[in-house]
Amino acid sequence: MATALEKTTTTDGAAVSPASEEQLCLRDLNAWYGESHVLHGVNMTVRRGELVTLLGRNGAGRSSTLRAIMNMVGRRSGEILIKGQDSMGLAPHRIAHLGVGFCPEERGIFSSLTVEENLLLPPMVKGKGRQKEDGARSGDETCGMSLDEIYALFPNLHERRNSQGTRLSGGEQQMLALARILRTGADLLLLDEITEGLAPVINQKLGEVLMMLKARGMTIVLVEQNFRFAAPLADRHYLMEHGSIQEEITAAELPARHAYLHRVLGV
Amino acid sequence: MTMIFGIPLMVLFGQLMLGLINGAFYALLSLGLAVIFGLLRIINFAHGAQYMLGAFAALLGAQYLGLNYWAALILVPLVVGALGIVVERLLLRRIQHLDHLYGLLLTFGLALIFEGTLVNLFGVSGSSYPIPEALSGGFKLGFMFLPTYRAWVLVAALVVCFAVWFLIERTRLGAYLRAGTENPELVQAFGINVPLMVSLTYGLGVALAAFAGVLAAPLYPVSPTMGSNLLIVVFAVVVIGGMGSILGAILTGLAMGVIEGLTKVFYPEAANTVIFVVMVMVLMLRPAGLFGKEA
Structure with missing residues (x-):
């Protein structure tokens, strides 16, 4: 099994930097919902520009991991570093302003808002772009996408921009949920089950969008039940079971582990 | 003398005007309640007491600090809102993490504390607050006499109600509020400081009550119990309009004031109960209220 630090390239062949490029690092993360202990010492690292998936069966702790990163669970212990900054003591809105965009499993489309209001709701969390290593401001690639760019990416949303958000189809709602965080300038995206219950053609579109985001240098943590969707996109996969990481599998190792994963995931 | 259904026109319009004035207060107060309930999910039983605090603050400000009406109209909502x-x-x-019933009980307790403290200090008898010079007198409209101050109250209440409606329904801040009423956890995860928004929203609702209290001071005797008398009617208005509905609170407030006023003309015995009769009918036919969203 390869460790996170051993890997040096992404599936695109782009260079991946060492520890200083870590966008997200979880160390011995535990989380509780009330009395229920849901995460048991999760350790994982995600570097800039990577797309990493959390695989596992229902109840394995994948969504809870994302929610724990966002401080949306009852109680946590351990360490969470976002771009090198300890976020354990931060409220969710402060975590978002570190440049984190969260797309929840239930999509969270607001019924009292139109499509465009939903899109405009999240404030810019990194409006002036990410600092490059040399200190200069980066250009468009790290700024939030404009409404025009989003509408070009998802023409359905433009057509229905004045409709109430919850009147959209499931696929359109998912596009809206994803598009909403792209406008904010967040460059670390936590995406929870974005293909759940959607038609293959929508999944294909979402897959293209994720590849485009990855090409733009975004870092993505994807919780996904749909292994066929996740497999070709990801640089690495973390397999979760009983609230902890069981195994890390790189894209290169994936073909040899297909049968094993199919058995473990029940797909 | 012109009569409509056997009622002199002056009497009819006079009561209609009174109904609209009462309706303006119902609208302001139920709007504050709706704003608070929308985001905090708390039935603010202290709302009547906070309305009373507005009137009392204007009265005491005039007596001890020489605060004039116009200054009170601006400063008192800010102070009581704070x-x-x-x-x-x-x-x-x-x-906030407990059942909503605890919020109701806590605010009910606060109302009793505010009222009890002022009863101890000033007694239960009402005090009068003068109508400001610029708003004294009235207009003879031919079919009725319209006191200037009452016309002002109606206009001021409508302007404030419209401003709050505009803020909530047509601005980015209002979008945060509306989204926050649906899913505050997610709104916070998007980077919006929801705890601050909750504080400011409660402050806004309380400030609206205090503003209504200052408007009411020259019209009604200022007493520690003036809020509790009104609160139960305002709750009925909120239920009729739909809990948490901004437009519902405003329109229902005005409509209930008018219905109450007209009932005083045609069947005075029912004037105090007509709003509750409407409430029962609405609950039977449309439990979410006239403007509320069905679950």
């Missing part, structure tokens, strides 16, 4: 923010930060926030 007191509301303190209440939210120190008390309501501590019970």
Whole structure:
């Protein structure tokens, strides 16, 4: 099994930097919902520009991991570093302003808002772009996408921009949920089950969008039940079971582990 | 003398005007309740007491600080609203994770404390607050006499109600509020400081009550119990309009004032109960209220 630090390239062949490029690092993360202990010492690292998936069966702790990163669970212990900054003591809105965009499993489309209001709701969390290593401001690639760019990416949303958000189809709602965080300038995206219950053609579109985001240098943590969707996109996969990481599998190792994963995931 | 259904026109329009004035207060108060309920999910039983505090603050400000009406109209809502923010930060926030019933009980207790303290200090008899010079007198409209101050109250209440409606329904801040009423956890995860928004929203609702209190001071005797008498009617208005509905609170407030006023003309015995009869009918036919969203 390869460790996170051993890997040096992404599936695109782009260079991946060492520890200083870590966008997200979880160390011995535990989380509780009330009395229920849901995460048991999760350790994982995600570097800039990577797309990493959390695989596992229902109840394995994948969504809870994302929610724990966002401080949306009852109680946590351990360490969470976002771009090198300890976020354990931060409220969710402060975590978002570190440049984190969260797309929840239930999509969270607001019924009292139109499509465009939903899109405009999240404030810019990194409006002036990410600092490059040399200190200069980066250009468009790290700024939030404009409404025009989003509408070009998802023409359905433009057509229905004045409709109430919850009147959209499931696929359109998912596009809206994803598009909403792209406008904010967040460059670390936590995406929870974005293909759940959607038609293959929508999944294909979402897959293209994720590849485009990855090409733009975004870092993505994807919780996904749909292994066929996740497999070709990801640089690495973390397999979760009983609230902890069981195994890390790189894209290169994936073909040899297909049968094993199919058995473990029940797909 | 012109008569309509056997009622002199002057009497009819006079009561209609009174109904609209009462309706303006119902609208302002139920709007504040709706704003608070929408985001905090708390039935603010202290709302009547906070309305009373507005009137009392104007009265005491005039007596002890020489604060004139116009200054009171601006300063008192700010001060009482700030007191509301303190209440939210120190008390309501501590019970936000508990059942909503605890919020109701806590605000009910606060109302009793505010009222009891002022009864101890000033007694229960009402005091009068003078109508400002610029708003004294009235207009002879031919079919009725319209006191200037009452016309002002109606206009001021409508302007404030419209401003709050505009803020909530047509601005980015209002979008945060509306989204926050649906899913505050997610709104916070998007980077919006929801705890601050909750404090400011409660402060806004309380400030609206205090503003209504200052408007009411020259019209009604200022007494520690003036809020509790009104509160139960305002709750009925909120239920009829739909809990948490901004437009519902405003329109229903005005409509109930008019219905109450007209009932005083045609069947005075029912004037005090007509709003509750409407409430029962609405609950039977449309439990979410006229403007509320069905679950």
